[in-house]
Structure formats: C-alpha cells, structure tokens
Amino acid sequence: xxxxxxxxxxxxxxxxxxxxxxxxxxxxxxxxxxxxxxxxxxxxxxxxxxxxxxxxxxxxxxxxxxxxxxxxxxxxxxxxxxxxxxxxxxxxxxxxxxxxxxxxxxxxxxxxxxxxxxxxxxxxxxxxxxxxxxxxxxxxxxxxxxxxxxxxxxxxxxxxxxxxxxxxxxxxxxxxxxxxxxxxxxxxxxxxxxxxxxxxxxxxxxxxxxxxxxxxxxxxxxxxxxxxxxxxxxxxxxxxxxxxxxxxxxxxxxxxxxxxxxxxxxxxxxxxxxxxxxxxxxxxxxxxxxxxxxxxxxxxxxxxxx
Ligand code: UD1
Numbered sequence: 553x554x555x556x557x558x559x560x561x562x563x564x565x566x567x568x569x570x571x572x573x574x575x576x577x578x579x580x581x582x583x584x585x586x587x588x589x590x591x592x593x594x595x596x597x598x599x600x601x602x603x604x605x606x607x608x609x610x611x612x613x614x615x616x617x618x619x620x621x622x623x624x625x626x627x628x629x630x631x632x633x634x635x636x637x638x639x640x641x642x643x644x645x646x647x648x649x650x651x652x653x654x655x656x657x658x659x660x661x662x663x664x665x666x667x668x669x670x671x672x673x674x675x676x677x678x679x680x681x682x683x684x685x686x687x688x689x690x691x692x693x694x695x696x697x698x699x700x701x702x703x704x705x706x707x708x709x710x711x712x713x714x715x716x717x718x719x720x721x722x723x724x725x726x727x728x729x730x731x732x733x734x735x736x737x738x739x740x741x742x743x744x745x746x747x748x749x750x751x752x753x754x755x756x757x758x759x760x761x762x763x764x765x766x767x768x769x770x771x772x773x774x775x776x777x778x779x780x781x782x783x784x785x786x787x788x789x790x791x792x793x794x795x796x797x798x799x800x801x802x803x804x805x806x807x808x809x810x811x812x813x814x815x816x817x818x819x820x821x822x823x824x825x826x827x828x829x830x831x832x833x834x835x836x837x838x839x840x841x842x843x844x845x846x847x848x849x850x851x852x853x854x855x856x857x858x
Pocket of ligand 1: 606608609646647648672700701719720721722724736737738739740750751752793816818819820
C-alpha cells in the first residue's frame with residue numbers, strides 16, 4: 553500500500569532484475585480488496601508475505617494498528633489461499649519469538665516466549681494462526697525467523713529507507729555516518745558480554761532475500777517435509793554494538809560519533825542463530841560478513857526520494 557515505501561522502488565527492481573513486476577496497490581486490511589486481487593490473479597502459485605509493520609516502539613504506542621495490520625491482513629490472505637487446491641505461503645517471522653533464549657546459539661526448538669511488545673506478539677500469534685490453518689487446509693507454509701537484517705542491494709538501487717528517526721541500529725549508524733544525525737547513542741555497556749554491549753546476529757538483506765526464493769521453490773517443488781516448517785535466518789555469528797560500529801568505521805573510513813547512554817527498555821542481552829537447520833534442510837547459508845553488509849553503498853539510498 554506504499555504506506556512505508558515508494559513506487560520508485562519498482563524502478564530499482566527493474567534495474568536489478570531486468571523484469572517488470574506486476575504491481576497492485578492495495579491495502580491488505582481491506583478484505584474485499586484481497587478477495588478481488590486473488591480473483592484477478594487466479595494463477596498465484598505462492599505468496600511471500602512481507603506486508604507487516606515492524607517498529608517495536610510504535611507497536612507499544614498503537615497496538616491496534618499492529619494487530620490490524622499484521623493479524624487481520626494475515627487472516628484475509630489465508631482465507632483466500634485456503635481456497636486453492638495447493639497453497640504455498642512464506643511468512644516473515646522474527647527471532648523476537650525466542651525472547652531472551654537461555655542457550656546460544658538459538659535453535660528452532662528453543663521455547664517461544666511471551667513477547668515483550670505487541671509487534672512481537674503479532675509474530676507469535678501469526679505463527680500460531682498459520683500452523684492452525686495449515687493443519688486443516690491446503691496451505692503449506694514456511695516460517696522464516698529473521699535475526700537482524702541489515703545492508704542494501706550492492707547496486708544501491710534498493711535498500712532500507714526508514715521514514716523519520718530510525719529506531720534500529722544500522723540505519724541510525726548510516727545516517728550518523730552521512731551527517732543526517734549528529735551522534736549515535738549506544739544503549740548500555742554494562743551487559744554481561746565481552747565488551748558490555750548487546751550482541752545480535754546481523755544478516756545481509758540479500759542473503760535474507762535469497763532464503764525466500766529457496767523456501768518458495770521448496771514448497772513449489774513439494775520438497776517440504778511437513779506442512780509447516782520453521783527456519784532461522786541468521787549468520788550464526790553474534791556481533792556486539794561496538795563491533796558493528798568498528799565495522800562501519802573500517803568499511804566507510806569515517807569516524808562515527810557515539811556516546812554510551814543507559815540501557816533501552818526491553819532489550820535482550822544477546823541473540824544469535826544456530827543455522828544448522830537452515831543450512832542442512834533448507835539448503836541455504838548466509839554468504840556476506842558483517843563487514844560486507846556495512847560496506848553497502850548506503851549513501852545513494854539515503855539521498856533517494858521518498
Ligand atoms: C528490534 C526489535 C525486534 C525486531 C527488529 C526489527 C526490540 C527490542 N527488538 O531488534 O523485535 O524484529 O528490531 O528489525 O526493539 N542500539 C543502540 N543504539 C541505537 C539503536 C540500537 O545501541 O540507536 C542497540 C540495541 O540496544 C541493540 C542493538 O543495537 O542491542 C540492535 O538494535 P535494533 O537494531 O533496534 O534491533 P533489535 O533490538 O535487536
């Protein structure tokens with residue numbers, strides 16, 4: 553619905569792939585629009601559902617926006633998909649469902665915990681809805697639990713373009729590096745980690761995108777072992793906030809102004825993926841390192857119109 557993006561992105565997709573995608577502007581919260589879409593495009597063989605909101609703070613302030621956008625839309629999509637003889641569905645889930653896992657790295661079998669935000673809850677509930685629906689309908693689904701996606705396509709034709717002040721670490725770093733923001737705040741250096749800052753698993757967005765193609769092919773080729781499969785999408789390596797800053801400075805040649813401030817409420821100490829299942833069963837492995845992700849040509853993206 554372009555509420556958080558721009559039609560300009562289509563040009564980037566054409567430039568990268570040489571293919572012009574069919575674009576339909578619609579709001580998935582409107583049940584009738586979803587129904588008309590599937591009527592018009594009755595040859596849809598699979599759906600990759602990216603159209604959710606993901607800002608944790610915003611979800612705390614406006615939970616109904618998140619429950620409507622992330623849950624109602626999902627229900628309308630599944631209602632249409634379950635009418636098909638065989639439906640294939642890829643869901644963007646999040647490592648947020650693990651909360652602060654007890655053991656690192658985190659396997660897909662780690663217990664799902666009570667989410668810390670309405671956003672996190674929509675991912676947990678979303679997974680549950682899909683599992684319930686898959687049990688009794690034609691829907692086959694793969695739940696992809698993203699760790700921390702970062703970076704941009706190497707062409708700089710498309711990449712993350714947050715509207716307003718970014719809440720996530722890497723967009724804040726790139727905006728600070730380019731002078732849009734004055735200084736980065738590091739949220740706490742008193743965590744029980746080697747340098748005291750939080751540890752996350754930063755995965756290059758192109759690696760993440762490729763996992764979706766492989767996942768959809770898996771369903772289309774009937775290679776899935778169960779009607780619902782879950783995979784972690786991470787690199788398997790944890791990096792601290794200070795390591796991310798160092799990587800940015802090394803790759804950009806710029807000094808990044810930052811200060812240590814108190815912890816951010818709701819942050820967990822560490823989260824990084826065990827990627828064995830994604831590697832061995834899905835047949836996918838992240839290729840890019842943190843340095844490569846931080847070397848993304850983000851400047852043209854920052855200055856592109858939205
Ligand atoms: C956050 C969400 C997660 C969501 C993901 C979406 C929380 C608690 N979790 O993950 O559910 O799926 O975004 O991309 O919000 N940091 C700073 N300074 C900043 C920004 C971040 O020091 O200005 C630190 C944070 O304390 C954290 C790390 O950088 O340790 C990564 O933060 P962020 O990019 O917001 O991701 P998560 O919190 O891991």
